[in-house]
Amino acid sequence: MMILKDKVIEALKSVYDPELNINVVDLGLIYYVDVTDSNDVEVTMTLTTPGCPLHDSITRGVRYSIEGIEETRNVEVNLVWEPAWSPEKMTAEGLRLLGR
């Protein structure tokens, strides 16, 4: 049976940056996913650039995707700028989608 953390990561893969059309996991935007014993979920994430115009939409999408999982209780999304995003944080699939 899939554990909740894996379900959260799967759900996050359904959230796409609409400009790049790459999901937030492959784009390397998700830094940490913490799941407590009482199924509270805390996600720490970043964006490719501070002041990304899709700031609110993407963080909202991350929250909605996790809230859509039945077992989760409270969801907290922390947006951080340190450490800053860099291309090294992307997955091989993300780089492939960029034509790299």
Added chain:
Amino acid sequence: MMLPQTMGSETNSKLPFSFIIFSLIALVLSQILVLVNGQMVVNGIFRIPAIWSAAHLLVLGWALMVAMGAMYQLVPVAFLTPIWNEKFGFIQFFVTAIGIATFSWMLYISPHNALIPGILMLMGILMFLFQMFMTMRKQAKPNILTAFVGSALVCLFLTIFLGITLIYSLQTGFAAAYYQAIFKSHLLMGVTGWFTLLIFGFSYKMVPMFSLSHGFPMVQARYVYGLYVSGLVITLLSFFNGNPFLLKAGFFLLLAGFSVFSWHISIIIKKRLKKKLDHSFTFALVAIGLGNIIHLAAFISLWSNQNSALIGPFIYLYLLLWIVLSIMGYLYKIVPFLWWTYKYSKEIGKKSVPSLKEMMNESIVVPLFSLFVIAVFAVFFSIFFETILIFNIGQFVLSSVFILIAISILKVLKK
């Protein structure tokens, strides 16, 4: 250390959208006016009410309104500060929109009654400057983008101030000896000051964003700013003291500033992660190269005896191939984004939503924009060689392309 950041600075998308929708309608109307009065234009009769109306609809109704709308969207993004007062923004939109619409209408039906709509339009622009001043002063850490955009706004103010001085001078004879100098300064501040500095500033935000560039230097931007602004000041001074050496020095600094900007953008593009760039964005980059060539040609022409005859066609090329092409290229990115935010930003994560690329028919970009560039060159050469037939065909194609572009952008609203 990880520092949580929860502040969002998204503008209510209805505000920039109001400006952009208005601007696209103004664009279509301006081109219909040109097409309907095509025969007069072909015969070299530009100073007719319909053409005054069309020119103001194009420059103020389209280019200025689109720039305002884009700024309502981009200032919070670039400066990480929300718009000072959105409600004031909507009031500013209505005042400016009514001002421009009635001003253009009055120019068409009764030019001597255009003063009151003109004042309304002026109030709208001043309200916009006030809104931007109040928004940008809240920025925590001003940067080089602040310098570009702030200076662009100062130039917009000077353009209006010089424009009013021109009208006053015409009516009363005030500063009549300086009329030509004021007129040239009005053009310089409006075209190279306001629009170019604004596009420079926002390019530094949009180019890395649309190409996903990373790890590029920003030090060159300071040289761009220093050279270009010095060029503006020296050129302005040369208009008033009539010193040809000063004019050449000013044009040289403008060329140097623009060239460093082109070079800097090429460095940023080389550092991109996104291998294949969107077509419309590519045309915005092509516009930089064209702007650079026009700066070079204008500088070289200063050594020619025909300089005064060349400057008009050069301004035309600069407006169309640098400013208009840049704005159109970015509009194809900004409009889908605004509509997506309005329609899908609350759906993301709940269900499958389209990508921004899927919001726009990209296949028409290359043929339409290429046709645009060809038509502009056709009109330029027809003015230069006084070939009426080519002018007629070029202007017809250009107006048709403008209308098709406006319609294709408006079609996003059906997605």
